Amino acid sequence: MLRDITLGQYYRTESIIHKLDPRVKIVGTFVFLVAIFMVNNAIGYAIAGLFLAMNIKLSNVPVRFIFRGMRSIFLLLMISVLFNLFLTPGDPMFTVWKIKVTKEGLKLAAKMAVRLVFLITGSSLMTLTTTPNNLTDGLESILKPLKLVHVPVHEISMMMSIALRFIPILLEETDKIMKAQMARCADFESGSIINRAKNMVPLLVPLFISAFRRAMDLAMAMEARCYRGGEGRTKMKPLVYHKEDKVAYVVLVLFLIICVAVGRMKF
């Protein structure tokens, strides 16, 4: 059923990582990304990898779920590895036809691959363990300082959560309109791409009209319930740091220090 669609890629299970405050997870992901670009040697990567593996283990998310996200970037990964492998100047290790493979190239390619894999795994671990709702709340709270430069942080996060609420409704509606048009001999499946795109018009027009109507209704309902922007609003579920969150921050700081220290070492 369309209404059962999961948004983002949240994986529902119980774990300490799931329970962490979304702010910790967002900051943590950021710290991890910084760290993997700071370290520059095998030991550093080993530490980062270990840290990542520990988090995956703690999150109770099956490993195959995490690597599922990898499939989509496989091509990107391959391209960057091959380019680095063949186009880096330096000591030639061996030559195939006109293409030289150098020692430096091999090193660089390996580094790139490891970094990319870590990067994707780290960030998908965040989306797998945080509901979209929590993620929006966390972002709103982290980006709060931007209000000083007039970025409408509350409005953006409200828009995001309303969008999340309405995606399943609009999907269902699309399905309904599609069936209604098909019953009147509309053809959405055959023909060239251009033709198919043209045939989408009788689907999109009613969908847009109904979306606007819904938006107007919703705005009125929100106003009727005293919505007047973020000013003076309280939260039903405010984000509060617990003991685990503080521990997590300490772990993150330690991890960053270790990575910086190891990254500076020469072997």
Place this chain on the structure above:
Amino acid sequence: MIRTDKLVFEYIRRDEEGNVEGITRAVDDVNIDVRPGQFIAVLGHNGSGKSTLAKHFNALLYPTDGEVIVDGMNTRDSEKIWDIRQEAGMIFQNPDNQIIGQVVEEDVGFGPENMGVPTEEIWERVDESLRAVNMLDFRKSSPNHLSGGQKQRVSIAGVIAMHPKCIIMDEPTAMLDPNGRKDVIRAARALNSVEGITVILITHYMEEVIYADKVFVMDKGHVEMQGTPKEIFSQVDKLKELRLGVPQVTLLAHELKKSGLPLPDGILTKEEFVEELKKLKR
């Protein structure tokens, strides 16, 4: 509680250059007085101006002429607008388009959040309001998984959580199946009798009107008839003229009376009808 004084509202239609093309009087010279604790029904067919009237009670629309006073506050007073909206809650027709939260309890908490109620109190209010509409078991569900009647009850809970003195329901049952309709009306009646909240129910279903304290019948922006359900439904011919039906039992009694049976006017329920028939037998 709510009083309108010579209320007029005009929709102004404009063409593409912004010139006035025509003026439609949706509400014309309406004088209504609703007392606290009453259950009021407003009847009328499509385009009779009943929804436009309802939106005035919540300060979503402002009168073109005349006045709307909600609990002593004039809706023209822009400083009082949020107090008015808190005291006079509003339920709309389409249950999907008025639920904001992605989880039932979050939606119920939306109103109190906007009012700046402290967190612990929001939770208390959410609990009590969901209990009042009998939806406590669904508090963690996604609104997308509920039926129409359940969604509408969630909306009602969302309004109750704001502790209003009055709830205006603008055709809350129009998009529901018969079962959902019963549940919603039952919830509305319970609010009125148990919590003492004033309810203004706008509808075109006659069956929902029979329990009201007072009924207003609208046509072309005017209040054409007002009175108790009994008074209204004893004038079957007048209602027909306004393109409104009457409950089946009332119609049957009316036709029987026309054919010569000495039945009284304005029979509303089956039980009443049976009683009257028994009296005739004796």
